[in-house]
Amino acid sequence: MIRQAITIFTFLALLAAMAACVLWIVVSPNQNTPLDPIINILVISSALTGIFAERWAGARQHRSQALNALATELHRNAALLDADLSPTESEPTVGPTVYPRLLVSAADTALVSGALDRRRDSALLSQLHGWRDTVYGVNQRLDLTELLMFSNNSPMELRNYRRALHSEGSYLSSARQLLAELTAEVSARLSGL
Amino acid sequence: MVNAVRESSEYEVVETNGGRSVVPQHGDHLPGRLDDLIDESEFSWSYCLVGEDQADKLARLTGDLRRGFSTDGRGKQITSGFSYWGIGPTIAWIQACADPFYLVMRESIASFPKRLRYVLDRLDGRPFHYVSFGAGTGQKDREVLRVLHQQHKDLRYVPVDLSAEMLRVAYERTGRIVAHPARQILPVQLDFAVRRNVAALQELLVRTVGDEPILYSLLGNTIANFEEDGEIARRLTSLLREQDAFLLEVATTENLSPVLADEAAEEYLRSRAYKEFVTSSLLHNTDLIVDTDSVVFHSSVEKDRALLVRALYQNRTGHDIRMTVPDRSQVLFQHEDTILLQVTRKYLRRTLPAFLGELGTELVHSTHEEFKADNPAGGFGMDMLLLRHDPGQGTDGHKADDGHKAADPAELLWSDTRRRSR
Secondary structure (H helix, E strand, C coil), rough: CHHHHCCCCCHHHHHHHHHHHHHHHCCCCCCCCCCCHHHHHHHHHHHHHHHHHHHHHHHHHHHHHHHHHHHHHHHHHHHHHHHCCCCCCCCCCCCCCCCCCCCCHHHHHHHCCCCCCCCCCHHHHHHHHHHHHHHHHHHHHHHHHHHHHHHHCCCHHCCCHHHHHHHHEEEEHHHHHHHHHHHHHHHHHCCCC | CHHHHCCCCCEEEEEEEEEEEEEECCCHHHHHHHHHHHCCCCCCCCEEEEEECCCHHHHHHHHHCCCCCCCCCCEECCCCCCCHHHHHHHHHHHHCCCCCCCHHHHHHHHHHHHHHHHHHHHHHHCCCCCECCCCCCCCHHHHHHHHHHHHCCCCCEEEEECCHHHHHHHHHCCCCCCCCCHHEECEEEEECHHHHHHHHHHHHHHHHHHHHCCEEEEECCCHHHCCCCCHHHHHHCCCCCCEEEEEEEECCCECHHHHHHHHHHHHHHHHHHHHHHHHHHHHHCCCCCCCCHHHEEEEECCCEEEEEEEEEHHHHHHHHCEECCCCCCCEEEEECCCEEEEEEEEEEHHHHHHHHHHCCCCEEEEEEEEEEECCCCCCCEEEEEEEEEECCCCCCCCECCCCCCCCHHHHHHHHCCHHHHH
16 A cells, blocks of 8 residues: 555656646746756656666566576476386386475466566466466375375285376376476467567 | 885875875975085086076077178177077187187286285175176186185075076086085076066075175176177166175276277287187087188277277178078178177276266275286276275266266376366
8 A cells, every 4th residue: 555655656746747847848938948847857757767667677587587497497397207207217116116296386486476477478377377286286196105105015006006196097197298288388488588 | 214214304205196105395495405416416416597598599699690781790790698608609718718829818817816805805804695797617706706705604606697508617617615516506597688687686686695795796808798888787786785796807998099999909819719719609500611710800999988899700702601590591691791709898997987987886996907018008907896886876877976986096096087177
């Protein structure tokens, strides 16, 4: 509320100053060269546009940083899914496994920092929300799987868990698909910067 | 002699027109006396309760062989059950089960005891009687009986099959598991694909074992041999009461594609013994000179459900043949015409929960055994599912709340239920 009041006051003050300068030129026709009011108008105009320019530049920088951080995190997640969480990865045939977890901090930051534009990046934001839910789901399932594997480590149970984890319709498979879509979206936006 | 018999109080002497005869006393039941005879005799007697009108069956088979021309098995056919009808097909099936080139069958049988014990652990040692649909050679039933007999020494085993010959084989293979085969094993010759027959069987079971729990089974992917597999499975699982359980074994695939369907067909194509088995019913019921090279396999994909393989016998002689059918009439078997010998499927694993939901059953436990996964898309396997009656089902057999049942805790944990709504 106070922030809004200050903003309104600032803009109103600048606009009022500009109006006063215009009035100055109009009501003081005797001046041969009304440099003072003209200079003041230019200063006030640049102050007004400067505020927006600085804001846009800041937003652009934040967005670029968020997208780059996201791209890095997605790349690392892809590496995890392709290697440590991949069905081709040779897992021990006996005993339980400790799995790596998917990373989500950059996605969290991108969502809470407001670095992404609500209008321009609405599709990306929606995907990020889905991705974040999926990562939390995967990590939670990995927790439970490890717990169950350690508490009941009969070879058949272990094999069942590994098979379920890597099956085509598994949660992990959905995560891979979502990750590919999100990576493509982020890359497209980075190339447009 | 007569006095001795009288003293035993089991017999009495009656006067007849021909003189005096020694007969069992009134109230002494024939089945009880036969039980003793079968158990004590060294001759291999066995019971078989016949619930089929053989003439009806023969008429049906004849009718099926009279159907029209078709190059893809939609005309003439030998429906499931008839494939095992008669001693020839029975022996051919025993040989197919032992064929080293019939890999899936061999591996399925080899891993069966291990998978069975894992799944039946969930019966918690409760005593069950055992009813086996499509008992086949009794090889798998023997393992089931070994487990159940430990908990219930007085269990009843009821193998149900259309083929009396197959029942005899099953009886011989399982007889030694129980102490009193005659009293405890009751082979029933019945086509369980017929609704009326299932109702009759239900009455028989109620009168035989009352409210005691029954474990039903349909093993060896038998359900996949029926064109209307869903309907048959629903009919059989409708027998389930609260105290009963159902053991279902199905062949599964991780994916569906025409390439995988071809691979599934290839499995059968490799086994000469399997081809001899599927053609044995032709030898038994027609006068065709059977050539196993004329057995062709048509593979296809049932959308979101299964890989379907049809074993067909095709006239590849280059000319029309006159074929004699069981009623001794002749049927024209034209060049390139086909006879459908057997249908089989490999069910898509991830849609099994939905399939089970439609049956009105609830999954108790399951196991999956993967066979020779030669392709990166995922191999074939066998799933053994222990089911029970789902009280949450509506009377129409469909789930009231479309609940999703996962195959086991691992499946429950990792199956992505959101996929359907995407």
